Amino acid sequence: MVQAPHNLSCVLSIPGPIEVTDEVLFANAHPSMSHMSPDFAPVFGDCIRMTRQLLYSKDAQPFLIAGSGTLGWDQVSANLVEPGENALVLHSGYFADSFADCLETYGANVDQIKAEIGGAVKEADIESALKAKKYKIVTVTHVDTSTAVLSDIKAVANVVKRVSPDTLVVVDAVCSVASEEIQMDAWGIDVVLTASQKGLGTPPGLSILVASQKAVQVFENRSTPVTTYYGSWKKWLPIMKAYENNSAAYFATPPVNLIYAFHASLTQIMQGSVSLEQRFKLHQEASQRVKKAAEEIGFKGVPLSEDIQANGMSALYFPDGFVASDIIPRLLKKDVVVAGGLHASIKGQHMGASVVDSSRGDIDKIISAVKESLAEAKASKQ
Amino acid sequence: MVQAPHNLSCVLSIPGPIEVTDEVLFANAHPSMSHMSPDFAPVFGDCIRMTRQLLYSKDAQPFLIAGSGTLGWDQVSANLVEPGENALVLHSGYFADSFADCLETYGANVDQIKAEIGGAVKEADIESALKAKKYKIVTVTHVDTSTAVLSDIKAVANVVKRVSPDTLVVVDAVCSVASEEIQMDAWGIDVVLTASQKGLGTPPGLSILVASQKAVQVFENRSTPVTTYYGSWKKWLPIMKAYENNSAAYFATPPVNLIYAFHASLTQIMQGSVSLEQRFKLHQEASQRVKKAAEEIGFKGVPLSEDIQANGMSALYFPDGFVASDIIPRLLKKDVVVAGGLHASIKGQHMGASVVDSSRGDIDKIISAVKESLAEAKASKQ
Numbered sequence: 001m002v003q004a005p006h007n008l009s010c011v012l013s014i015p016g017p018i019e020v021t022d023e024v025l026f027a028n029a030h031p032s033m034s035h036m037s038p039d040f041a042p043v044f045g046d047c048i049r050m051t052r053q054l055l056y057s058k059d060a061q062p063f064l065i066a067g068s069g070t071l072g073w074d075q076v077s078a079n080l081v082e083p084g085e086n087a088l089v090l091h092s093g094y095f096a097d098s099f100a101d102c103l104e105t106y107g108a109n110v111d112q113i114k115a116e117i118g119g120a121v122k123e124a125d126i127e128s129a130l131k132a133k134k135y136k137i138v139t140v141t142h143v144d145t146s147t148a149v150l151s152d153i154k155a156v157a158n159v160v161k162r163v164s165p166d167t168l169v170v171v172d173a174v175c176s177v178a179s180e181e182i183q184m185d186a187w188g189i190d191v192v193l194t195a196s197q198k199g200l201g202t203p204p205g206l207s208i209l210v211a212s213q214k215a216v217q218v219f220e221n222r223s224t225p226v227t228t229y230y231g232s233w234k235k236w237l238p239i240m241k242a243y244e245n246n247s248a249a250y251f252a253t254p255p256v257n258l259i260y261a262f263h264a265s266l267t268q269i270m271q272g273s274v275s276l277e278q279r280f281k282l283h284q285e286a287s288q289r290v291k292k293a294a295e296e297i298g299f300k301g302v303p304l305s306e307d308i309q310a311n312g313m314s315a316l317y318f319p320d321g322f323v324a325s326d327i328i329p330r331l332l333k334k335d336v337v338v339a340g341g342l343h344a345s346i347k348g349q350h351m352g353a354s355v356v357d358s359s360r361g362d363i364d365k366i367i368s369a370v371k372e373s374l375a376e377a378k379a380s381k382q
Numbered sequence: 383m384v385q386a387p388h389n390l391s392c393v394l395s396i397p398g399p400i401e402v403t404d405e406v407l408f409a410n411a412h413p414s415m416s417h418m419s420p421d422f423a424p425v426f427g428d429c430i431r432m433t434r435q436l437l438y439s440k441d442a443q444p445f446l447i448a449g450s451g452t453l454g455w456d457q458v459s460a461n462l463v464e465p466g467e468n469a470l471v472l473h474s475g476y477f478a479d480s481f482a483d484c485l486e487t488y489g490a491n492v493d494q495i496k497a498e499i500g501g502a503v504k505e506a507d508i509e510s511a512l513k514a515k516k517y518k519i520v521t522v523t524h525v526d527t528s529t530a531v532l533s534d535i536k537a538v539a540n541v542v543k544r545v546s547p548d549t550l551v552v553v554d555a556v557c558s559v560a561s562e563e564i565q566m567d568a569w570g571i572d573v574v575l576t577a578s579q580k581g582l583g584t585p586p587g588l589s590i591l592v593a594s595q596k597a598v599q600v601f602e603n604r605s606t607p608v609t610t611y612y613g614s615w616k617k618w619l620p621i622m623k624a625y626e627n628n629s630a631a632y633f634a635t636p637p638v639n640l641i642y643a644f645h646a647s648l649t650q651i652m653q654g655s656v657s658l659e660q661r662f663k664l665h666q667e668a669s670q671r672v673k674k675a676a677e678e679i680g681f682k683g684v685p686l687s688e689d690i691q692a693n694g695m696s697a698l699y700f701p702d703g704f705v706a707s708d709i710i711p712r713l714l715k716k717d718v719v720v721a722g723g724l725h726a727s728i729k730g731q732h733m734g735a736s737v738v739d740s741s742r743g744d745i746d747k748i749i750s751a752v753k754e755s756l757a758e759a760k761a762s763k764q
Contacts, residue, residue, distance in 0.1 A: 020414045028639060029411040032402045032585070034719060066450045066587045067612065070634035074612040102611040197635060203414070205448045205587045205637030228610065229484040230449065230456040252452035253579060255587030255637075257410060337416060 018352045019362065020201055020265075027264035028203055028257050035256050036248040043263050044243040044254065050266040051208060054177070054276070055192055057184040060210045063236050064262070066255040067207035069174040071231060072193030073102040075209050076137065076170055078228035079219050080191070083107030085136040088129055088167075090121040092151055093144025099172060106227050108136075118304040120151045123159050130163040136218075137168045137190075142176035148315035148347065149303045150180065157188045168215055174198060177208070178269055179283045179312030179351040190215040196258065199312055201265045201352040206258050274356050280311070286355040286363050287311040293367045297374050302345055312351035315341055322377055330373035336366055400734045401744065402583055402647075409646035410585055410639050417638050418630040425645050426625040426636065432648040433592060436559070436658070437574055439566040442592045445618050446644070448637040449589035451556040453613060454575030455484040457591050458519070458552050460610035461601050462573070465489030467518040470511055470549075472503040474533055475526025481554060488609050490518075500686040502533045505541050512545040518600075519550045519572075524558035527729065530697035531685045532562065539570045550597055556580060559590070560651055561665045561694030561733040572597040578640065581694055583647045583734040588640045656738050662693070668737040668745050669693040675749045679756050684727055694733035697723055704759055712755035718748055 033040050044064070051062040065071060081087055084107060089100045091114040100110045113129055115121045126138070140156050143149070157169045168190040173182060178199030182192055190212040197204035211219070211233075219226075219233050226232045235251045242249035269279065291301055291314055298319030303309045318327065324340040331338050341347040354362035415422050426446070433444040447453060463469055466489060471482045473496040482492045495511055497503045508520070522538050525531070539551045550572040555564060560581030564574055572594040579586035593601070593615075601608075601615050608614045617633045624631035651661065673683055673696055680701030685691045700709065706722040713720050723729040736744035 018414065025411040025413065029407040031407065032400065034721075035586070036721060037719060066448060066589075067453075068448045068634040068636070071449075071612045074610065077611065105607070105609070105611040105614070195635065197638075203637070203639040204417070204635045205640055207448075225487070227487070228456065229459065229487040230453045230613070232487070252450035253577065253586045254450070255585070255640075256579075257585040258587055258637075258640075337419060339416075339418060 018198055018201060018349055019354050019360075020203060020261075021268065021353050021357075023268065024202055024261045024264045028261035030257050030260040033256050033260075035254050036250065038248070040256060040259075041243055041248045042246040044259055045246045047259055047263050047266060048240060048244045050263075050270050051210060053270060054266070055182050055184045055210055056186065057210065057212070060184050060212050061216050061237070061240065063207075063209045063211070063233065063240055064254070064259070065207045065209075065231070065236065066205060066252070066258075067231075068204060069193065069195030069207060070098075070102075071207035072172070072174075072195075072209045073099050074106070074228055075207075075231045075233070076139070076191055076193065077103045077106040077108060078231055079226055079233045080168060080170075080215060081106065081108045081136050082222060082224045083227070084109065086111065086133055088113070088126075088133075088135040088138045090126065090138065090140040090151065090156065091115060092120050092141055092147060092149040094146035095141050095144050095172060095174075096139070099139055099141070103139075111135075115149070116304070118147055118149060118302045120149050120308045123155055126156060126159050127163050130160065130167065135164065135167050137170050139170045139172060142171050142173040142180060142182070143310040143312065145175045145313065145347065146315070146341065147302050148310045148313050150176075150308050150310040152308075153182070153189065154187045161188050168218060175310070175313060175349075178279065179355075180310070181280050184210065184212060196262055198349065199351045200262065201269070202262045203258060205255055206262055272356075279356055282355050283311040283351060286350050287314065289363060290314055290350055290367060291316075294370060297371055299370075302341070312355075313347065313349040315345050315347040317345045319374065321381075322374070326377040326380075327370075327373050330376050331369050334369040334372065336369045400580055400583060400731055401736050401742075402585060402643075403650065403735050403739075405650065406584055406643045406646045410643035412639050412642040415638050415642075417636050418632065420630070422638060422641075423625055423630045424628040426641055427628045429641055429645050429648060430622060430626045432645075432652050433590060435652060436648070437564050437566045437592055438568065439592065439594070442566050442594050443598050443619070443622065445589075445591045445593070445615065445622055446636070446641070447589045447591075447613070447618065448587060448634070448640075449613075450586060451575065451577030451589060452480075452484075453589035454554070454556075454577075454591045455481050456488070456610055457589075457613045457615070458521070458573055458575065459485045459488040459490060460613055461608055461615045462550060462552075462597060463488065463490045463518050464604060464606045465609070466491065468493065468515055470495070470508075470515075470517040470520045472508065472520065472522040472533065472538065473497060474502050474523055474529060474531045476528035477523050477526050477554060477556075478521070481521055481523070485521075493517075497531070498686070500529055500531060500684045502531055502690045503538075505537055508538060508541050509545050512542065512549065517546065517549050519552050521552040521554060524553050524555040524562060524564070525692040525694065527557045527695065528697070528723065529684050530692045530695050530729065532558075532690050532692040534690075535564070535571065536569045543570050550600060557692070557695060557731075560661065561737075562692070563662050566592065566594060578644055580731065581733045582644065583651070584644045585640060587637055588644055654738075661738055664737050665693040665733060668732050669696065671745060672696055672732055672749060673698075676752060679753055681752075684723070694737075695729065695731040697727050697729040699727045701756065703763075704756070708759040708762075709752075709755050712758050713751050716751040716754065718751045
C-alpha cells in the first residue's frame with residue numbers, strides 16, 4: 001500500500017502529527033484483533049521494550065495508554081504528586097502553563113520559573129528555587145512547540161540531583177522523543193512523557209509515558225489514594241507487566257491498531273538502516289538547513305541563541321514588514337501547511353520520515369516553498 | 383483495499399473489538415493530517431452530528447476524545463458528581479463494580495443495588511433506594527459484557543423521573559450503542575457513554591460520550607472545580623462546539639485517523655442501505671439464531687429470562703459435563719476466537735458488520751463452529 005499524494009501537512013505544521021510512512025499506515029489498517037488475543041500480546045510487549053530502549057533505559061517502566069500526550073500530564077499529576085505537595089514548573093513556553101494547570105487540578109501547589117520569550121530557564125534560578133522550598137517534582141518541557149526552545153534536560157537533572165536529590169525530574173518530551181537525544185538512566189530523568197504523532201511517526205491517539213524505577217517507588221509509597229481512575233498506575237502497572245511478559249491482561253481496551261502502527265514505526269526507528277544516533281544527527285542537519293535558509297531570506301528564529309534551538313522543529317519570526325497572511329496562504333498553495341505562532345511567527349516541524357528519508361525531498365520542498373512564498377509576497381507589495 | 387482473510391476474532395470474542403469493514407480500515411490509514419487543518423474540521427463535525435442522531439437526540443452534546451470506553455466513567459465521575467455527593471450504581475455484572483470504583487476515586491459516595499447473577503436490577507428496588515436517599519446520578523449498564531444481561535434503560539429512566547427528577551440517568555452503553563436502541567430525548571437519558579470498537583465498528587481508541595443539555599447544565603452549575611484535567615468538559619466543551627461549527631480548536635490532539643475511521647463507520651450506519659431501525663432488528667434476529675442454535679445443543683444463556691437478553695452478544699453456560707478447555711481451543715482451530723467467561727460460561731459478540739452484512743456469512747460460521755466443536759468434544763470423551 002502506498003499513500004496517495006497529499007499535502008505535506010506536517011512538515012511545517014504545529015501542533016499536529018508529522019508525516020507517517022506507508023508501512024505505519026498499513027499497520028494502522030490491521031484487521032480487527034482482540035487485545036486479549038495471544039497474537040497481539042507480544043506485539044504490545046515489543047512496543048514496551050522498544051520504547052524503553054529508545055530512551056536508553058535498562059529498567060524504566062513504560063505506560064502505553066489510549067489518549068493524547070496531555071494524558072501524560074494527568075498521569076504525573078495524579079500518580080506522583082499528592083494533594084498539597086509542591087511542584088516546580090520550568091516555563092519555556094505555552095505548554096508549561098498547561099502542565100501547571102493540570103498539576104493544580106489534582107491539588108499540587110505549583111511554582112513556575114518563567115524564562116523570557118525565546119529563552120530557557122537558567123540553572124542558577126532552578127538552584128535557588130530548590131534551595132528555598134522542597135519540591136516533589138520539577139517539570140521541564142524538552143522542546144516547547146510554542147517557541148521551539150530546546151531545554152538542556154541533562155543540565156536540569158544535574159542541578160536537581162545535586163541540590164534536591166529526592167525531587168523527581170519530569171520531562172515533557174511530546175515534541176522531542178526520537179528527534180532529540182534523551183538518556184533517561186545516564187542523565188537521571190525520572191519521567192519522560194510523549195505522544196505517538198510527533199517524532200515517533202505514528203498517528204495520534206497513544207499516550208506514551210516512561211517512569212524510572214525511582215518514580216515507580218515514589219508512586220508505590222504514596223500515603224493517599226491515586227486521584228485518577230483512567231490514568232491510574234495502580235490499574236495499569238500490572239497490565240504493562242503482563243503484556244511485557246507477552247500475555248494479555250485487561251483494565252481498559254488498548255488502541256489495538258495504533259499499537260500495531262507504533263510497532264511498525266518503532267521497528268523502523270530502532271532496527272532500520274539509520275541508527276538512533278544517526279537519526280539525531282540527521283535531525284540536527286535538517287534543522288540547520290531549514291533555519292539557515294530561512295534566516296538568509298530574513299526570517300529570525302524565536303529561540304534567543306543557537307544552543308537552545310530545537311532540532312525537530314522551527315519557530316520563526318517573519319521578516320520585517322510581513323505578517324502571517326502574506327506567507328501562510330502562499331505556502332498552502334504549494335501544498336505546505338504551516339501554522340501561525342504567537343509573537344508574529346510561524347512554527348513548523350521537521351522530524352521523522354521527512355528528515356530520515358532524504359529521497360522524499362520533503363526538506364528541500366519546504367525550503368523552496370518558503371523562499372518562493374516570501375518572494376511572491378515581496379512582489380505583491382511592490 | 384480489501385482485508386486479508388483472518389480469524390473472526392470478534393464475532394464471539396469478549397472483551398474486544400468487533401469486525402471492521404474494509405472502508406473503515408482504509409479510512410484508518412488516511413495519510414497524516416493536522417487536526418488543525420480546515421479539511422479535517424468538518425469530518426470531526428460530521429462525527430459529532432451523526433453521533434447525536436444515532437442516539438435520537440436533538441441537542442445532546444457529544445464528546446469524542448482519544449481514550450477507551452473507561453474514560454467515559456472518569457468524565458461522568460469528575461464532571462457531574464462533586465466530592466461527597468451520592469451515586470447509585472445498578473449492578474448487573476462486573477462492569478458496575480468498576481464504574482463504582484471510578485466514582486469513588488473521584489470522591490462520590492456510592493451505593494450499589496446488586497441483581498442476582500444473570501438478572502437485572504428490579505424497578506421496585508430502584509424506587510426504594512431513590513426514596514431513601516438523594517442521589518446525584520443513577521448509573522446503569524445497558525449490556526453488561528460479563529453476563530450479556532440487557533437492562534431496560536427506558537424503564538429505569540422512567541422510575542428516576544417519577545421518584546427523583548433531579549437525578550441524572552447515566553447509561554454505560556459500551557456494549558450496546560448501535561446494536562440496541564437508545565432514544566436519549568424520548569426516554570430521558572442524561573448520559574450515554576461508549577467506545578468505538580463495539581457496535582460502532584471502528585478500531586478501539588475513541589471514547590464517545592453524549593450528555594443531555596440537562597447534564598451539561600448540572601456540570602456548569604458545579605460549586606467545586608472539575609477533578610480531572612484530561613477529561614474536563616470545561617476544556618472539551620469549546621473544542622466540540624468549534625468542530626461542530628467546522629472550525630478547528632485545540633486542547634489535546636484528537637486521534638485524527640480514528641476520527642476518519644469513525645466517520646466512515648457512522649456514514650455506513652446512518653446513511654447505508656440498512657436503516658437504523660432495520661439494524662436493530664437484524665441484531666435481534668441474529669441474536670435469536672445464535673442463542674437458539676446454542677440452546678438446542680445444550681448451552682444455556684446466562685441471562686435469567688428472554689426479555690433481558692442482549693441482542694449484540696451472548697453469554698452461555700457450557701452443557702453439563704463440559705468446560706472451557708473442551709470448547710475454546712476447538713473453536714480457535716475453526717478460526718473463531720472466543721473468551722471464557724465467569725460462571726463456567728463463554729461470551730461472544732454478534733454485532734456490526736457480521737450481523738448487518740449477511741453475505742459475510744459470519745453468523746452461520748459461528749453457529750456451525752460451535753456445533754462442530756461440541757460434537758468433537760463429545761466424541762473425544764467417549
